[in-house]
Amino acid sequence: MTLSLLCVFPFYWMIVGMTNSSADITMGKLTFGNKLAENVTNAFNYSNLWRAFGNSLLLAVIVTGIGLLICSIAGYAFVVFPSRGKEILFLALIASMMVPFAAKIIPMFRMFSKMGLLNNYLAIILPAIGSPFLIFFFKQNAYSFPKDTLEAARMDGLNEYQIFFKIFMPMMKSTYAAAGIFMFMASWNNYMWPLIALQSDTKFTLPLVVANLASGFTPDYGMTMVGIVLSTLPTIIVFFTLQKSFVEGMTGSVK
Template sequence: MKRVKKIAAYLFLTVASVISVFPLYWMISAATNNSTDVLGGRLLPGLHLIENYKELILQQNVGRSFGNSMFYSCTLSLLSLLVCSIAGYGFEVYHDKRKDTVMSILLLAMMVPFAATLIPLFKLFTGLGLQSTWIAYILPTISTPFLIMLFRQSTRTFPREIIEAARIDGLSEIKIFAKLYFPTMKSTYAAAMTVTFMNAWNNYLWPKVIMMSADSQTMPMMVANLSAGYSIDYGVLMLGVLICSLPTGILFLILQRSFTNGILGAVKG
């Protein structure tokens, strides 16, 4: 009976793995085929990768779009980690009778969809003349309630005795944060970095609204442009999707263990 259950479990996991991996395989295979082969249902890799890449370069400025997305995503991730980690640290370490109320208001803000704030944000940034700038891309999402909550929960595992001892030794609050807190919370920073970078890289709605010039378009905008014409070259389209997917996939593979530890640490906290 145990053997039957074990075989059934492995069979289920195998089927689930195939279902999960197949779309990725099909995307890679389609990127090497021409549009006719893709529409014909060909599953094996083809010999049109170089042709598709040349056509992609002709249709879109891939280098600029990739560079824009990388710059926006890295800048937003670093600034967001700095702001949200300081906020989460402050919410947990410093005592104030109003901090729980403020935290509740922040959590309520998570219930408001970003689309509901598009028009006010658009009018604000266009009124300031900041449309099509990296500042307009970054500022609306530089601080998120989820990351603040993540860092606050993780800070609960940080020993208060270390903070008190450091204060007695004369360390400033900035040095305590930079030299003691930051090295201890590397897993949480890795988890937050993964989430923030992926969200920033895959963001389409806000850049589509505020980034008006062709020179400021991001990778998701470029992929959308590939599918916007009357005649769609699906081989070129899937190659664009593949290139767009690489950075987030590579980042997650590198940080997956730290990501898991960071999330588990926040839950335990």
């Protein structure tokens, strides 16, 4: 029970904070105040939170949709069409997970700069849609895909594309749900690379705008809490909506 309260407390403090003044938050007030309307008004007047929210939502949906398709096809292919060359490639993918992101920033910046994609959403989308972790995740879950079903589908005349889209994807929907939560949250909370790649205020994502709210000489914490709550809601909604499928996907269940 105590651990549950410790986990819930940051969310409670965040919601309480958006109803109090900056001074009250600094003093550690833990009860609801009467500054909610003022904080909301100031937050939306000071920065375009709705535009940033729309930018983040657009990127998260695109990255999640395309990323799930690419990573699942890769994971499926590693299992269904094994070969020595693919195993070497898979080991290279796993090894790439050990490279810290800080070591990739300069090469990525130079590459996208030469491609003319800086301050373009493609610079955010392209590095995110081929996640080595999710390829590994789909590969491990693809082992639970019944081989008898695969052989029966081939005997019925279905080609590999039909097997993947009409049989594999529906049967592995819990795996897709779990991977979708990971990818959506990673894209939604992405901060470092968008901070470097995006240079126009109109293209800023919500984490960048919320960070700007707190970067003033005398930050208004009540206003900042409004932005934090707004940036937290979508991930909470997505997680609780797909919670059951998430658990099934993490345990490798096949429907």
